[in-house]
Amino acid sequence: MEQVSKATEWGWELNSQTSWWDWKVKELWEYRNLWLRLIRKDFLLNYQQTLLGPLWILFQPILTLVTYILVFNKLIGISTGNVPPVLFYLIGIALWTFFSESFIAISFTFIHYERIFQKVYFPRLIIPLSILSANVIRLLLQLSLLTIITVGYWLLYRNPVMMNSWMLALPIAILLIGVNGLSTGLLFAVLTAHYRDLTNVASIGIRLMMFVTPVIYPMAVVPERFRQVAALNPLSPLFEVCRFALFGEGTFTPTQLAYSLFVTLLLFVGSMMLFHKRVDKLMDVI
Amino acid sequence: MSETIIQIENVSKYYRLGTIGTGSFRQDLQRWWTTRVRRREDSFFGDNTPLPSSSAILALDDVSFDIRQGEVWGLVGANGAGKSTLLKIISRITRPSQGVIRGKGTISSLLEVGTGFHMELTGRENIYISGNMLGMSKADIQHKFDEIVAFSGIERFIDTPAKRYSSGMYMRLAFAVAAHLEPDILIVDEVLAVGDASFQKKCLGKMQEVAQDKGRTILFVSHNMQAVNNLCQKSVWLEHGRVRELGETRTVVTNFLATYQQNTLQKTWDTPENAPGNQQVRFRSIELIPESDDPQRLINVTTPLRVSFSIWNFEPETWINASLQLYTNLGECVFELPTASLYCAKGVLEGACTIPGHFLNDGVYYLSIRILKDASSVLFDFQQCLSFEVEDYRENTAWFGKWPGVIRPTFPFAWRQVATETAHSL
Incomplete structure (x- = not known):
């Protein structure tokens, strides 16, 4: 759309052709104010008129944590290896919440923002990006809570510090989890705009997905013969890398990591292509 | 350029x-x-x-x-x-x-x-x-x-x-x-x-x-x-x-x-058989002519409107008059204007009047024409026989809101200063 034709000095041109590859990066940058504003709006809307405000970002995982420990650890007795269950579940919950909340919110982009999209133009990718960014901030807050608790464990129980050089890979693993959330979210956003019944598929899918991702169990407890199948999930090695970086325990191979990286990039490029090819045409469909 | x-x-x-x-x-x-x-x-x-x-x-x-x-x-x-x-x-x-x-x-x-x-x-x-x-x-x-x-x-x-x-x-x-x-x-x-x-x-x-x-x-x-x-x-x-x-x-x-004006400005009937009316009177034609120089004959608040109509009268030797009623599109009657009674024989009767310009407000109006005998009993009431829309027209104004009122007459309105404030007076 932003093509400058050579013959004349037109600034922009609008026609029926949409491109797979024109991701309008420059335009996104021009709308960075809106991006920041939308992140702010996300937090204001979620915590305005609540008693505890942004503290909910921390209470939510803590409440989930208590439930998971009671059910999965005490009742069912899933081993968390040498990692204290509190720490084990907390990182799992934080990462999973990050992925699933990003995915769900992004997949509703067109449904929730339809009215605004019909009235004003801005690069539509701003919405998914601001959703993802807000969830990154939540994740960072939860990770700082995790750090505090880890320090607490070290002080109280003399828990050995198992952090290691894989810490350097932690931001990359988190980034890749985020990219997975964005990509799958974008795919479903385009698909659900066409077929609303896919919103049900998305919400059931994400619930089932949690059980094939090492959130409540370590890959180590998965029987050998299922491990190859479980490794098909590109999120699995990423979750394991995060646990390994923090607690020195996790099961992954370089091949799995390479596979995960490859699938993530493939998903990202594919979803971005589909999104940009379809986004303007969707305005006539939603 | x-x-x-x-x-x-x-x-x-x-x-x-x-x-x-x-x-x-x-x-x-x-x-x-x-x-x-x-x-x-x-x-x-x-x-x-x-x-x-x-x-x-x-x-x-x-x-x-x-x-x-x-x-x-x-x-x-x-x-x-x-x-x-x-x-x-x-x-x-x-x-x-x-x-x-x-x-x-x-x-x-x-x-x-x-x-x-x-x-x-x-x-x-x-x-x-x-x-x-x-x-x-x-x-x-x-x-x-x-x-x-x-x-x-x-x-x-x-x-x-x-x-x-x-x-x-x-x-x-x-x-x-x-x-x-x-x-x-x-x-x-x-x-x-x-x-x-x-x-x-x-x-x-x-x-x-x-x-x-x-x-x-x-x-x-x-x-x-x-x-x-x-x-x-x-x-x-x-x-x-x-x-x-x-x-x-x-x-x-x-x-x-x-x-796009919703105007029905003219209706004519060739024979009494299909014309609106009854055994006593039937309408022959009815017409509304905007009296403006505009070739489009656009009606706005400044345009005088000439209403003319003719009827077949089947009543022998009697006093007949017509009465014109103008309604807003909400059904309020703006005015009723009767003609004088005329002692007439069987045949064709014709009426005409002009609604002046600078009188109606902008909006949609309907005309009804009644034919009466002895100025009291209605022979035929031709309801909503014509409708027309009057467009707004203002010059050099910064205000475009809807002008209130059913009519928008312009008659003399005195407005002057009768004293000026000086240092010692008042």
């Missing part, structure tokens, strides 16, 4: 009829089968010259025109003529199905009042988020923030959530943001149709100011022809998605109104 800033070239837009976006998976499969497998032309989604089929409507059909910098264009047309679709395409919300639009400079589109506003957020937050969405930078908004708040007149409530605002306050704040946009090209759709008269006045005043003082290019859609006439130099008249006429606003709007 200033340079062309928007060039619209052979733009068409198709919409698929029926189940748009309701998960028509079967249709999509069918389309995939015809286009990808059998290599046929796509009827709707294809990128390459889609052809309108029975399942698609043509919202815009080969529209072309150029807009030069600093021009204010009006877009007129009946409902469903494609005005909003065209604005949506120029605003980049949707793509044309065919054709191309080229342009330069930034565009802001006001297709509604309060784009991006959220009820839960405070006025301050809403100014920022709406401003950003409409294309203002943070620095722009900070720079104009006080001005925006002052324009909206809700200083005291700026940190209150918008949900506690009255609808008037909400509207004022939303418009205040819009009024401070400074794009190269401004696109405005019917946003002025909302709000009360004083709000509309403020909006139009601001529009006029922006258009005149700052040399901005504006594309404006409104059903208020008075506003279009006063604000826009050029106009496009769209009809069924096509450009019907394009040029100077005054000409375009006049022609548009002449076509």
Whole structure:
């Protein structure tokens, strides 16, 4: 759309052709104010008129944590290896919440923002990006809570510090989890705009997905013969890398990591292509 | 001559009829089968010259025109003529199905009042988020923030959530943001149709100011022809998605109104058999003639209207008179005007009168004519035999709100100063 034709000095041109590859990066940058504003709006809307405000970002995982420990650890007795269950579940919950909340919110982009999209133009990718960014901030807050608790464990129980050089890979693993959330979210956003019944598929899918991702169990407890199948999930090695970086325990191979990286990039490029090819045409469909 | 800033070239837009976006998976499969497998032309989604089929409507059909910098264009047309679709395409919300639009400079589109506003957020937050969405930078908004708040007149409530605002306050704040946009090209759709008269006045005043003082290019859609006439130099008249006429606003709007006025100005019946009436009287003709020099015979508030009619009288030797009643479209009677009684024989009778100009207000009116015997018993009441619409007409005014009242007479109204205040008098 932003093509400058050579013959004349037109600034922009609008026609029926949409491109797979024109991701309008420059335009996104021009709308960075809106991006920041939308992140702010996300937090204001979620915590305005609540008693505890942004503290909910921390209470939510803590409440989930208590439930998971009671059910999965005490009742069912899933081993968390040498990692204290509190720490084990907390990182799992934080990462999973990050992925699933990003995915769900992004997949509703067109449904929730339809009215605004019909009235004003801005690069539509701003919405998914601001959703993802807000969830990154939540994740960072939860990770700082995790750090505090880890320090607490070290002080109280003399828990050995198992952090290691894989810490350097932690931001990359988190980034890749985020990219997975964005990509799958974008795919479903385009698909659900066409077929609303896919919103049900998305919400059931994400619930089932949690059980094939090492959130409540370590890959180590998965029987050998299922491990190859479980490794098909590109999120699995990423979750394991995060646990390994923090607690020195996790099961992954370089091949799995390479596979995960490859699938993530493939998903990202594919979803971005589909999104940009379809986004303007969707305005006539939603 | 200033340079062309928007060039619209052979733009068409198709919409698929029926189940748009309701998960028509079967249709999509069918389309995939015809286009990808059998290599046929796509009827709707294809990128390459889609052809309108029975399942698609043509919202815009080969529209072309150029807009030069600093021009204010009006877009007129009946409902469903494609005005909003065209604005949506120029605003980049949707793509044309065919054709191309080229342009330069930034565009802001006001297709509604309060784009991006959220009820839960405070006025301050809403100014920022709406401003950003409409294309203002943070620095722009900070720079104009006080001005925006002052324009909206809700200083005291700026940190209150918008949900506690009255609808008037909400509207004022939303418009205040819009009024401070400074794009190269401004696109405005019917946003002025909302709000009360004083709000509309403020909006139009601001529009006029922006258009005149700052040399901005504006594309404006409104059903208020008075506003279009006063604000826009050029106009496009769209009809069924096509450009019907394009040029100077005054000409375009006049022609548009002449076509769309709901006027039934003439009825004639050749024989008494099919004419309205009964055994006693039947109508032969009835006609309303706008007495203006205008060849379009457009009726506005200044136009005198000559009503003439003729009847067949079948009553032998009796006193007959006619009475003309004028109703507003809400059914209120504006006046009843009887003729004198005439002692007449069987044959044709004729009546005529002139409703003066500068008498009726703008709006739709109906005429009824009654024929009476002995000035008391009704022989025939021909209800709503003619209807006509009177257009507003004002010159050199900044106020475009609806003129109140059933009639708008102009009779002498004395107004003078009887004393002046000096140092010692009073």
